[in-house]
Amino acid sequence: MNAKSKIVNMLKEAELYRQQGLLEETLQQYRKVEKNIRSLKNVKNKDSLLNKVHGTIEMVEKELQCFLEEQELPEVSEEARKVMRTMFSLDDPEVKGSSLLGEAIALAGFGQYHAAIEAFERLLDLEHLRMDAAKKMIAYGLEYKGEKEALHMLQRWESDNRFSMEDRNFLVKYMQEQARAAKAENQTGTAPPREPESELRESDVCDISAIRLKLPKEAGEDEKIKLNVNFQHGTRLNVVVPRNKPDIARALQTGKTVPGVVFSSPIGSYSGTVYIQLNRTIDFGPHKGDASVNFKILTFS
Amino acid sequence: MANINLKDRRIECKIVYYGPGRCGKTTNLQYIHETYKKQVTGEMISIDTQGDRTLFFDFLPLGLGKIRGCDVKVQLYTVPGQVKYRSTRQLVLRGVDGVVFVADSLKVRREKNMLSLKDLHENLKKMGLWINKIPLVLQYNKRDLESEGLPLMPVEQMEAELNRQLKVPSFKASAVNGMGVGETVNACMKLTLRDLQRKFKWAQD
Numbered sequence: 050m051n052a053k054s055k056i057v058n059m060l061k062e063a064e065l066y067r068q069q070g071l072l073e074e075t076l077q078q079y080r081k082v083e084k085n086i087r088s089l090k091n092v093k094n095k096d097s098l099l100n101k102v103h104g105t106i107e108m109v110e111k112e113l114q115c116f117l118e119e120q121e122l123p124e125v126s127e128e129a130r131k132v133m134r135t136m137f138s139l140d141d142p143e144v145k146g147s148s149l150l151g152e153a154i155a156l157a158g159f160g161q162y163h164a165a166i167e168a169f170e171r172l173l174d175l176e177h178l179r180m181d182a183a184k185k186m187i188a189y190g191l192e193y194k195g196e197k198e199a200l201h202m203l204q205r206w207e208s209d210n211r212f213s214m215e216d217r218n219f220l221v222k223y224m225q226e227q228a229r230a231a232k233a234e235n236q237t238g239t240a241p242p243r244e245p246e247s248e249l250r251e252s253d254v255c256d257i258s259a260i261r262l263k264l265p266k267e268a269g270e271d272e273k274i275k276l277n278v279n280f281q282h283g284t285r286l287n288v289v290v291p292r293n294k295p296d297i298a299r300a301l302q303t304g305k306t307v308p309g310v311v312f313s314s315p316i317g318s319y320s321g322t323v324y325i326q327l328n329r330t331i332d333f334g335p336h337k338g339d340a341s342v343n344f345k346i347l348t349f350s
Numbered sequence: 351m352a353n354i355n356l357k358d359r360r361i362e363c364k365i366v367y368y369g370p371g372r373c374g375k376t377t378n379l380q381y382i383h384e385t386y387k388k389q390v391t392g393e394m395i396s397i398d399t400q401g402d403r404t405l406f407f408d409f410l411p412l413g414l415g416k417i418r419g420c421d422v423k424v425q426l427y428t429v430p431g432q433v434k435y436r437s438t439r440q441l442v443l444r445g446v447d448g449v450v451f452v453a454d455s456l457k458v459r460r461e462k463n464m465l466s467l468k469d470l471h472e473n474l475k476k477m478g479l480w481i482n483k484i485p486l487v488l489q490y491n492k493r494d495l496e497s498e499g500l501p502l503m504p505v506e507q508m509e510a511e512l513n514r515q516l517k518v519p520s521f522k523a524s525a526v527n528g529m530g531v532g533e534t535v536n537a538c539m540k541l542t543l544r545d546l547q548r549k550f551k552w553a554q555d
Contacts, residue, residue: 058499065500066458069492070372070402074458122405122438129397129406136409137441158441159406280461337515 052089056082072113077282079106084252122160133159150178154185162193173211180216187224191231199224245306245324247347251283254349260286260323261311264300273311279341284349285326290340298340303328312349321349352447354550361552362423364445365538368470369452370462371403371431374491377525378452379410379426382535385528389413391423404430407442417543418553424539431466440473448485448542449474450534452525453512455492457501460511467512485541487519488512489534494524 063078083102089095125133137158138151153168166189172182183206190198203221206212212220261273274297276288290298301307305325312319323344331339352363367375376396383394391413397406407427414422429439451470453463471481488508496502503511505522513520519537523530547553 062500065495065498066456069456069495071456071458074456077458122435125397125406132395132397132409133406137444155441159438 052085056085059085067109072109072116076106076109076113079109080251080283087252124161124163125159130156130161130164133161150181150185153182157185157189160193162189165189173209179211180219183212183216183220184223187220188227191224191227196228199228244326244345245347247284247324247345249284249346249349254284254346255314255316255319257281257286257312257314259313260288260344261313262307262323263309264297276342284346286323286344286346288342288344289331289336290342292338292340298328298330298342301325301328301340301342306347312346319349322347352546352550354546354552356550356552359420360423361420361543361546362425363447363542363546364425364427365448365450365535365542366443366446367426367428367450367452368439368443368466369431369491370454370459370466371433373431373452373454373459373463373466374523374525375428375431375452376402376404376408378450378489378491378523378531378534379408379428381525381528381531382412382426383410385532386412403432404428405435406430406438414539420552422543424542426535433465433469436469436473439469440476443473444477446474446477446479446484447546448538450487450489450538451512452489452491452523453508455490455502455508456495457503460503463508463512482516485538485545486516487521487534487538487541488516489521489523489525489530491523491525491530493522493529494527 059078059082063075063082066074066078079102083099083106086092086095086098086102092098133155134152137155138148149168149172153165153172156168157165166186169182169186169189172178175182183202186202187199190202203217203224206217206220257278259275259277261275263273276290276297279287279289281287290301292298303325306322307325308322310321310323312321324347326343326345328340328342331337331341352361354361367378369375379394383390389412390410392411395409396404397408407429410426412424412426414424416422427442429435429442449470451467453467474481474484490505490508493502505520509520519541521530521534521537523534525531
C-alpha cells in the first residue's frame with residue numbers, strides 16, 4: 050500500500066469512528082494521520098493537508114472537551130420527570146405517603162435536584178415522613194450543592210414550627226456527621242497525588258511495544274526489568290504486571306517518578322522518564338489478580 | 351425484582367441492556383420496537399438524549415402472552431454507558447432480573463468493554479447480586495463494521511477476554527440491521543424466566 054492510500058484509509062477510519070460518536074478514538078486516529086503526513090517527503094500539498102487535519106483535530110478536541118466537562122445531568126421536562134417518578138419509585142405500601150418519598154428519591158437519583166427538593170419539601174407536612182424527608186434534603190443538598198445549601202435549609206427550619214427543638218438539634222447533628230463523612234471520603238478516597246506536567250505532545254512519542262526500567266532498591270531487583278506495553282494512548286502507557294511478580298507490582302507505586310526508562314519501539318529505542326499515574330489490581334476477567342499500571346511519559350528522547 | 355402474582359397468574363420481569371457508551375444498547379431496543387410489533391405493548395420511552403447518547407435510560411415494554419399458564423410481561427431498559435453516569439446506572443439496574451451485556455466489537459473499544467463489564471459486576475454486587483448467578487447473555491455488536499474496513503476483534507478474542515469465566519451464551523450482532531438482536535433478547539428472556547421459575551415455581555406442569 051502506498052503512502053497516499055494508507056493516509057486515505059486512515060482518514061476513512063477516523064471518520065467512521067466519528068460517525069459512531071467515538072470522539073476519543075476519532076481524535077487518536079486523526080493524530081496518527083497528522084503524524085503520518087508529517088513524516089512524508091516530497092508531497093506537494095503537505096501544508097494544506099496538515100492544516101486541514103489540524104483543523105479537524107481542534108474541532109474534535111473541543112467537542113470532546115465539552116462532553117467531558119458536562120458533569121451535571123440536565124433538568125428534564127415534567128413529563129420525563131413523571132416517567133422517572135413512576136418507574137423508579139420504591140415505596141412501602143404500608144406507609145401513607147411513602148410513594149411520594151420514593152418518587153422524590155428517584156428524582157434525586159436522576160440528578161433532578163430542584164424537582165426532588167420540591168417533592169421533599171411537600172413531605173415536610175406529613176408528620177410521619179417529615180424527618181426522613183428533611184434528612185434526605187440535607188444529604189442531597191450537601192451532595193449536589195455543598196455545605197452552604199444544607200446550612201441554609203437548617204436556618205430556614207429554625208423558625209419553622211413543624212420542627213421541635215429536639216428535631217432541629219437532631220438535624221444539625223445529622224448534617225455535621227454527613228459533612229464530616231463526605232470530607233473524610235474525599236481525603237481518604239482516591240484523591241490522586243499532583244501529577245507532574247509534561248511538555249510532550251502525543252505526536253512526539255512513537256508506538257512503544259515495551260519499556261525497561263529499574264525498580265527502586267527496596268524491590269530487591271538490581272537489573273532493569275522489561276514490561277510489555279498493553280496499550281498506548283499518546284503519551285500514556287498501560288502495562289499488566291502478572292500476579293506471579295508481586296514485588297514488581299508493589300514497587301510501581303502510584304505517584305512515583307521513574308527516570309532512566311528505555312522505551313522499545315519497532316523503529317528503535319528511546320530513553321526518558323515516566324510518572325506512575327495508577328497502579329491497581331485487576332479483580333475481574335482473564336487478568337484477575339494481575340496489576341494494571343498506567344504510566345505518563347514525562348521525557349522522551 | 352420481578353413482580354409475580356401467582357393468584358392472577360401474572361409475571362412482570364426486568365431486563366437491562368448494559369455496556370460501554372456508544373455500543374448500541376439503544377439501537378437494540380429500537381430494532382425490537384420496530385420489528386416485534388406483536389410483542390410490543392407500549393411506546394418506547396427514551397428520556398433526554400444528547401446527540402445520540404443516552405443520558406438517563408430507554409424503556410420498552412413487551413408482552414410475551416401466556417407461557418405455561420402465566421401472562422408474561424417483560425420490561426426492557428438500557429442504561430447510560432458513559433462512565434460518569436454511574437449513579438444513574440445503579441438506579442436503572444435496581445430490581446433487575448436479567449442482563450444483556452452489549453460489547454463493542456471495535457478493536458479500539460477493547461478496554462471500554464472490560465471496564466464496563468467490571469462496572470456491571472460492581473454495581474450488581476452493591477445490590478447483593480452476583481454476576482455469575484444472574485441471568486446474563488453477551489452480545490458482540492457492530493460486526494457489520496468489518497465490511498467498512500474498521501478493525502474488529504475476532505469473536506474468539508472477545509470470548510476469551512469477556513466470557514472466559516462467565517461462560518454465558520453469547521451472540522454476534524449488528525443491531526443497526528437487526529442481526530443477532532432477536533436471538534440475544536430471546537436467550538436472555540429464556541434464562542430469566544427459567545431463573546424465576548427456579549426461585550418462585552410459577553409455571554404450571
